[in-house]
Amino acid sequence: MDGEELTEEETALYDRQIRVWGVDAQKRLSKAHILVSGLNGTAVEFCKNMVLAGVGNLTLMDDRPVTEDVLQSNFLIPPDEAYYSGRSLDELCCESLKDFNPMVRVSIEKGDLSQFDGEFFDKFDAVVVSCCSLKIKKAINEKCRRRPRRVALYAIECRGSCGEIFIDLQNYTYIQKKSDGTAECQLKYPSLEEAISIPWRDLPRKVSKVYFAMRVIERFELSEGRKPGETSISDLPLILRLRKELCDAQSLSESHVPVSLLERMLAAGGKEHPPVCATLGGVLGQEVIKAISGKGDPLKNFFFFDTADGKGIIEDISNSSTS
Amino acid sequence: MASGSQLEAIKGAKVLMVGAGGIGCELLKTLALSGFQDIHIIDMDTIEVSNLNRQFLFRQCHVGQSKAKVARDAVLKFRPHINITPYHANVKDPEFNVEFFKQFNVVLNGLDNLDARRHVNRLCLAAEVPLVESGTTGFLGQVTVHVKGKTECYECQPKPTPKTYPVCTITSTPSKFVHCIVWAKDLLFAKLFGDKNQENDLNVRSNDGTNLTAPTEDVFERRTDEDPEQYARKIYDHVFGYNIEIALANEETWKNRNKPRPLYVRDVLPDNLIQQNGSLENCVTEESVVSSMLSLGLKNPQDIWSLSENSRIFLEALRLFIEKRQKDVGNLTFDKDDQLAVEFVTAAANIRASSFGISLHSLFEAKGIAGNIVHAVATTNAIIAGLIVIEAIKILQGDFENCRMTYCLEHPSRKMLLMPVQPFEANKSCYVCSETPLILEINTRTSKLRDFVEKIAKNKLGMNSPMIMHGSTLIFEAGDDLEEDVAANYALNIDKALAELPAPVTSGTVLTVEDLRQELSCNINIKHREEFDEEKEPDGLVLVGWIAPTQKDTRLVSNGESTSTAHPAVTEMVENSDEVGIAPAKPGTKRKLSEMSEITDNVHDITPRSSRDVNDQVNPQEVEDDNDDVDDDIVILDENPETRKKKRLQ
Numbered sequence: 001m002d003g004e005e006l007t008e009e010e011t012a013l014y015d016r017q018i019r020v021w022g023v024d025a026q027k028r029l030s031k032a033h034i035l036v037s038g039l040n041g042t043a044v045e046f047c048k049n050m051v052l053a054g055v056g057n058l059t060l061m062d063d064r065p066v067t068e069d070v071l072q073s074n075f076l077i078p079p080d081e082a083y084y085s086g087r088s089l090d091e092l093c094c095e096s097l098k099d100f101n102p103m104v105r106v107s108i109e110k111g112d113l114s115q116f117d118g119e120f121f122d123k124f125d126a127v128v129v130s131c132c133s134l135k136i137k138k139a140i141n142e143k144c145r146r147r148p149r150r151v152a153l154y155a156i157e158c159r160g161s162c163g164e165i166f167i168d169l170q171n172y173t174y175i176q177k178k179s180d181g182t183a184e185c186q187l188k189y190p191s192l193e194e195a196i197s198i199p200w201r202d203l204p205r206k207v208s209k210v211y212f213a214m215r216v217i218e219r220f221e222l223s224e225g226r227k228p229g230e231t232s233i234s235d236l237p238l239i240l241r242l243r244k245e246l247c248d249a250q251s252l253s254e255s256h257v258p259v260s261l262l263e264r265m266l267a268a269g270g271k272e273h274p275p276v277c278a279t280l281g282g283v284l285g286q287e288v289i290k291a292i293s294g295k296g297d298p299l300k301n302f303f304f305f306d307t308a309d310g311k312g313i314i315e316d317i318s319n320s321s322t323s
Numbered sequence: 324m325a326s327g328s329q330l331e332a333i334k335g336a337k338v339l340m341v342g343a344g345g346i347g348c349e350l351l352k353t354l355a356l357s358g359f360q361d362i363h364i365i366d367m368d369t370i371e372v373s374n375l376n377r378q379f380l381f382r383q384c385h386v387g388q389s390k391a392k393v394a395r396d397a398v399l400k401f402r403p404h405i406n407i408t409p410y411h412a413n414v415k416d417p418e419f420n421v422e423f424f425k426q427f428n429v430v431l432n433g434l435d436n437l438d439a440r441r442h443v444n445r446l447c448l449a450a451e452v453p454l455v456e457s458g459t460t461g462f463l464g465q466v467t468v469h470v471k472g473k474t475e476c477y478e479c480q481p482k483p484t485p486k487t488y489p490v491c492t493i494t495s496t497p498s499k500f501v502h503c504i505v506w507a508k509d510l511l512f513a514k515l516f517g518d519k520n521q522e523n524d525l526n527v528r529s530n531d532g533t534n535l536t537a538p539t540e541d542v543f544e545r546r547t548d549e550d551p552e553q554y555a556r557k558i559y560d561h562v563f564g565y566n567i568e569i570a571l572a573n574e575e576t577w578k579n580r581n582k583p584r585p586l587y588v589r590d591v592l593p594d595n596l597i598q599q600n601g602s603l604e605n606c607v608t609e610e611s612v613v614s615s616m617l618s619l620g621l622k623n624p625q626d627i628w629s630l631s632e633n634s635r636i637f638l639e640a641l642r643l644f645i646e647k648r649q650k651d652v653g654n655l656t657f658d659k660d661d662q663l664a665v666e667f668v669t670a671a672a673n674i675r676a677s678s679f680g681i682s683l684h685s686l687f688e689a690k691g692i693a694g695n696i697v698h699a700v701a702t703t704n705a706i707i708a709g710l711i712v713i714e715a716i717k718i719l720q721g722d723f724e725n726c727r728m729t730y731c732l733e734h735p736s737r738k739m740l741l742m743p744v745q746p747f748e749a750n751k752s753c754y755v756c757s758e759t760p761l762i763l764e765i766n767t768r769t770s771k772l773r774d775f776v777e778k779i780a781k782n783k784l785g786m787n788s789p790m791i792m793h794g795s796t797l798i799f800e801a802g803d804d805l806e807e808d809v810a811a812n813y814a815l816n817i818d819k820a821l822a823e824l825p826a827p828v829t830s831g832t833v834l835t836v837e838d839l840r841q842e843l844s845c846n847i848n849i850k851h852r853e854e855f856d857e858e859k860e861p862d863g864l865v866l867v868g869w870i871a872p873t874q875k876d877t878r879l880v881s882n883g884e885s886t887s888t889a890h891p892a893v894t895e896m897v898e899n900s901d902e903v904g905i906a907p908a909k910p911g912t913k914r915k916l917s918e919m920s921e922i923t924d925n926v927h928d929i930t931p932r933s934s935r936d937v938n939d940q941v942n943p944q945e946v947e948d949d950n951d952d953v954d955d956d957i958v959i960l961d962e963n964p965e966t967r968k969k970k971r972l973q
Binding site (some may be wrong): 048 | 326349352353355356357373377379383398401402623624669691698700701702703705706708709710713716729731734735738739740741742743816852
């Protein structure tokens with residue numbers, strides 16, 4: 001990639017990572033613009049990773065006030081009420097992130113992302129959403145997909161000791177490194193709507209159980225009009241009824257959605273487990289860097305992490321027609 | 324959020340973190356967020372600019388300050404009420420003894436070198452404190468758990484040592500750029516700017532080993548009245564011209580090799596350019612950084628310079644060392660953060676490469692190879708830190724059954740990017756955590772006690788203050804606080820051959836080597852041997868006994884080409900030379916398996932393997948559960964791809 005060279009300052013700061021992904025990738029990163037909507041612990045970890053990596057622009061959106069739950073997984077905000085009260089989460093995170101790397105422009109955007117015009121998304125290379133309902137995620141995903149230039153979408157969900165990342169790179173072409181040279185590789189990603197509409201029986205055998213559990217709880221929150229994470233262990237009876245309904249409709253054994261897993265997710269409620277945030281935020285950061293730089297095999301299209309077994313699993317959940 | 328019982332275990336825990344670097348910063352943050360209240364952190368390093376891309380607790384204004392202290396202050400900003408005790412010190416210092424280690428419930432390593440890792444491993448074994456060990460390089464990482472009596476210790480598997488090259492490859496027949504770098508750094512740079520008393524193989528040797536170029540007058544010695552410019556040209560012509568001509572005279576060497584081309588300043592640089600070199604002198608003002616690139620107007624460290632540019636850099640850098648760094652000359656060792664040294668080594672390596680028909684490299688690349696710089700990114704460190712905390716919590720809850728070692732891969736293996744495997748059992752022949760004796764083959768008539776102390780006790784066994792006993796006779800101990808007569812006695816013996824010591828060490832002798840601080844003691848059976856292969860056994864000794872004699876020394880991969888690293892030259896340097904030892908599976912017992920790879924952050928002496936290799940060589944077996952609601956399946960590594968068998972672990 002031609003164009004301006006990295007400055008001496010950039011070369012010195014990014015030395016160790018340029019040795020990982022090369023100068024071209026570093027230049028592409030420094031031109032990229034990323035939007036993060038919803039600042040949970042995982043999103044904050046991700047933001048830190050992108051600012052350190054030297055992304056060009058990072059825009060934050062989350063106008064929630066600071067609460068106890070927010071603070072427990074956030075290392076950007078000092079727990080000093082005099083400092084944070086009356087200020088929104090994005091303002092506070094923005095201020096702190098700016099300090100990490102003066103070469104990155106960090107800004108905030110106010111408003112309701114799901115109501116924004118499609119054109120708003122044009123300036124972004126990637127959009128990361130969390131802390132919102134399935135409905136809003138789908139709506140944002142659709143807007144991204146309708147843009148003339150690709151706007152990649154990443155959706156994160158973190159429930160206690162379990163986490164999920166969904167990725168939509170639409171049509172993605174990249175050069176795959178192989179032992180005997182390189183090959184052009186094309187991937188076709190389904191939208192979130194398409195992916196989760198795939199009948200459960202058609203999914204890959206032994207697909208991660210976290211996938212099913214996430215869908216059950218997500219459906220529950222949607223039908224009850226709850227905010228994400230607004231659940232507790234007392235919801236278990238209703239959740240189990242929903243599990244039965246969904247499994248029956250999809251003719252899948254209920255054993256694929258273990259009670260113990262649902263319990264763990266519900267008990268956490270809106271609280272996140274910081275080691276899970278660090279791990280998911282790291283994987284997500286790596287994926288976004290891959291997609292922006294065009295280097296490395298991107299993950300398609302779900303990633304699951306569960307501390308109970310310690311596995312970080314990639315699942316390709318796409319129709320034969322879309323894959 | 325951690326569950327109730329987890330929180331209880333976390334709150335009551337006292338943990339020791341060793342290392343506040345790439346992994347350390349992430350780890351300290353995640354520990355604090357997870358609710359840990361009492362964290363001690365040791366790191367001897369100060370902050371550098373190249374740390375800032377991932378060690379996110381540090382800012383530009385902290386450069387030069389203690390990592391441990393700055394990390395503490397940064398974390399207290401978001402968790403003001405927890406206790407963090409920093410130590411700006413070396414973990415190998417005597418204050419961090421077994422008693423010190425005993426106060427902790429778990430030790431978490433985020434280290435960058437093998438020496439310190441081994442030291443911490445021994446202290447953890449002696450203090451019986453569980454250890455979580457970790458390492459990253461690029462997108463690869465690993466977390467392992469070591470609990471005495473339950474799992475292997477960190478040293479149960481032999482660790483790779485830095486790659487060494489046969490002397491004649493470096494001095495006479497380089498075939499890769501890395502050989503040119505080693506020559507430029509360890510021979511030429513050391514000869515010109517380092518300690519004059521060091522032995523140096525710089526000059527070409529003939530096949531009978533005599534030094535052909537040993538001149539009556541040492542060309543490398545600069546006469547006090549000698550013009551630096553003239554001196555630099557003389558050195559150039561000598562090492563790139565004259566020495567190559569001498570080497571060419573030895574026809575035998577070049578029968579099956581491409582002949583190198585002698586290079587002289589007069590051919591490479593037309594007269595006008597040489598003069599320009601001199602005339603540019605005025606441009607060099609009193610800059611804080613002395614740089615030949617700066618004075619020659621070469622800006623981009625990514626550019627590959629031509630032969631003439633390299634030659635100009637070489638002459639200019641050499642001149643600058645003499646004129647601006649005179650006080651350093653004579654006691655320099657190569658430092659990757661010394662700009663002028665990197666420029667000189669890059670240029671010298673490239674000129675040599677050019678002479679031998681090897682492709683040239685940029686300063687950026689050369690610096691990476693010469694400085695053994697291991698690439699590092701924030702994301703992998705964050706992931707690894709998360710995994711360390713997860714293991715630490717299990718240990719604190721006493722849930723050793725569920726502890727895992729986890730690999731962070733670049734390319735998924737059986738759908739897994741994060742692959743947990745069951746910890747390995749202890750190696751029964753490990754000289755560190757078992758009492759198995761070692762066998763040392765050595766020429767007892769020519770090897771001195773000093774060789775034994777330095778090469779075996781300190782280097783191979785990783786002891787800091789070794790004590791050596793022959794039966795009940797103490798023949799050596801290290802330390803500054805010895806009685807005068809004792810010290811004099813050791814001084815008398817240290818340069819004696821082993822067989823000539825007052826208590827002679829010969830075939831059949833059993834020596835006991837002990838380090839009291841590490842509470843490590845091992846017996847070494849001595850076997851006298853006359854001859855050693857100079858290229859294969861350059862140390863002139865062979866120490867065996869790491870791996871059980873029943874084990875086959877199976878090399879699964881030779882680590883030829885690695886495709887997963889962005890930087891082939893660096894890969895070459897960090898390539899693994901370790902072997903993967905495999906124990907035969909005994910029926911009815913859990914299999915003891917080899918470690919796949921050793922991965923480290925900022926490491927200088929350990930060498931990772933690419934994840935592609937990992938995928939190729941190990942065969943992670945997912946345990947098949949007939950019954951889909953069993954949620955406790957784990958992965959074990961099967962050593963033999965041919966005998967893939969499903970095995971159920973409960």
